[in-house]
Amino acid sequence: MRPVLLMAANFLREHRWPALLLCVWIVLLALAAAALGRRYAVPEDVIFYVAQQAIFICVFSAFLAADAIHNDRKSKRILLVLSKAITRSEYLLAPLVGTSAAAIVYSLIFDVCCLWLTDRARMPSAGILPLVLLVMAGSILAATVALFFSTFLNPYFAIAATVLLFTAPGSLHLQHHAWSAWLPGFPILIRMIDFKLGPDATIPWKAMLIAMAHVVIFWGMAAAVFNRKDIAVPVE
Amino acid sequence: MPGVLDFDNVSKDYGSRWSRRRVRALDGFTLSLERGEIFGFLGRNGAGKTTAIHLALGFMRPTSGAGRLLGKPFGDAATRARIGFLAENVALYHRPAAKLLRYYGGLSRMRPQRLELRSREVLRQVELETEANRNAAKFSRGMQQRIGLAQALINDPELLILDEPTSALDPLARVAMRELLLEANRTGKTIFLSSHQLSEIEMICHRVAILDKGRLVKLGRTDELLISRDRYEVVARGVPANSFEQSALQVRSFPLADNLGPDGRVQFIVPASAQRDALERIWSSGGEVLSVNPVRRTLEEVFVELTNKGSAA
Numbered sequence: 001m002r003p004v005l006l007m008a009a010n011f012l013r014e015h016r017w018p019a020l021l022l023c024v025w026i027v028l029l030a031l032a033a034a035a036l037g038r039r040y041a042v043p044e045d046v047i048f049y050v051a052q053q054a055i056f057i058c059v060f061s062a063f064l065a066a067d068a069i070h071n072d073r074k075s076k077r078i079l080l081v082l083s084k085a086i087t088r089s090e091y092l093l094a095p096l097v098g099t100s101a102a103a104i105v106y107s108l109i110f111d112v113c114c115l116w117l118t119d120r121a122r123m124p125s126a127g128i129l130p131l132v133l134l135v136m137a138g139s140i141l142a143a144t145v146a147l148f149f150s151t152f153l154n155p156y157f158a159i160a161a162t163v164l165l166f167t168a169p170g171s172l173h174l175q176h177h178a179w180s181a182w183l184p185g186f187p188i189l190i191r192m193i194d195f196k197l198g199p200d201a202t203i204p205w206k207a208m209l210i211a212m213a214h215v216v217i218f219w220g221m222a223a224a225v226f227n228r229k230d231i232a233v234p235v236e
Numbered sequence: 237m238p239g240v241l242d243f244d245n246v247s248k249d250y251g252s253r254w255s256r257r258r259v260r261a262l263d264g265f266t267l268s269l270e271r272g273e274i275f276g277f278l279g280r281n282g283a284g285k286t287t288a289i290h291l292a293l294g295f296m297r298p299t300s301g302a303g304r305l306l307g308k309p310f311g312d313a314a315t316r317a318r319i320g321f322l323a324e325n326v327a328l329y330h331r332p333a334a335k336l337l338r339y340y341g342g343l344s345r346m347r348p349q350r351l352e353l354r355s356r357e358v359l360r361q362v363e364l365e366t367e368a369n370r371n372a373a374k375f376s377r378g379m380q381q382r383i384g385l386a387q388a389l390i391n392d393p394e395l396l397i398l399d400e401p402t403s404a405l406d407p408l409a410r411v412a413m414r415e416l417l418l419e420a421n422r423t424g425k426t427i428f429l430s431s432h433q434l435s436e437i438e439m440i441c442h443r444v445a446i447l448d449k450g451r452l453v454k455l456g457r458t459d460e461l462l463i464s465r466d467r468y469e470v471v472a473r474g475v476p477a478n479s480f481e482q483s484a485l486q487v488r489s490f491p492l493a494d495n496l497g498p499d500g501r502v503q504f505i506v507p508a509s510a511q512r513d514a515l516e517r518i519w520s521s522g523g524e525v526l527s528v529n530p531v532r533r534t535l536e537e538v539f540v541e542l543t544n545k546g547s548a549a
Contacts, residue, residue, distance in 0.1 A: 080340065
């Protein structure tokens, strides 16, 4: 596990500026929603901020992960890394661990910002924790799916494919079907969009467990594809 | 007995199976590396040298054939803990040199205590100990190459696979690198060295393989490879330098005659087919044959001859 943690730390270090930028972005937008020249935050602004940031964190996590393999292959740094006693699956696990760590940090900052905003808007904060947990699960899943697509697609196409996979069921109005809960990412996305603050909000254990199962499945598929990949062939 | 690195009839094609632009980079390549040797791997650009190295390290899979690295099939991750690899045009992360070495050592599953000692040791070996805290990615090309070699040595490997290790080095650094490789070999490491620096290969390699268009065109001990069996050097004494001028043979045989030494020694280069005739002429003109030896060629001559032959074919 130590090599994976080393690579994950290195991955985060390599991406520290965009990762830090998102942290700043979350805080800046919270400040903007809270202030904007008013004495109190407006509930509509808070709700918009919460839903928008939740989705944004997931999308950013996907961006972060989708770039990992491509970057290393393009710079040929991957050659020295994979010449060590590292399996391809371990190599793939590193950006996932790194992105997950970043997602947890984002979620915590997001949590603090949400609590502060709801307090300023005099709104109940009971629904924040379930949402933050959903953001964590959603970010990790988005990163895993993007990583899977990036094993055989350019990072931009990998992001597009991830967004499509998560949102296409919504376009097809599949949210009313009972089995839509088993689609990757989609139930989390719906919950984020339909997010409401209130005392009746519960922790969505089922959605989170399904998301974690999808993480394992997509990581397994990514490893299977990447294991067969000629990684020394230059990428564009 | 399996070698340190074995290729068994390995072929590698680039491009999809149905593509018209499918290129065969390696064609039925068979080779076995012996433990403790320095092996020179030569070929023109695009001959398939790097492809062979990448296959051995498991970066790609052969289209056909198979191979073994330290007795395990290509691609076995645990085996790679026992090898060191330096890529051509090494690319490094933006980290201080010492930390970068510890990072690569950690990926080779070395213990932190040993890693600490070892990183200092290899930095000293590549003469970069004073640069340990500088960002390695901002080093000059030559320094990066040396850090590349340091990361290859960090885990004290049994086998070193080096792809163009001296390509960016100045002459002094090249000499230092050569000494380093010889020292590594003295401590029992097997070295697989792909290079365009033919003089270097000639100086340090025990065996050499020449690859052309994905095919192995020559394999053998360096000293044997350099001995020409079709030309001989004849040293004689007491022969007038112009004694062959009337011979139709001398036009072909003795244009290289030179070195009329102070003691009347004359040195000739003759083709194998004319060797007997030349010796008879020396004797008949009253001269004395001092030595007849096969001509030692340079590796460059051998390389050009073999690869040009391939091109002509």
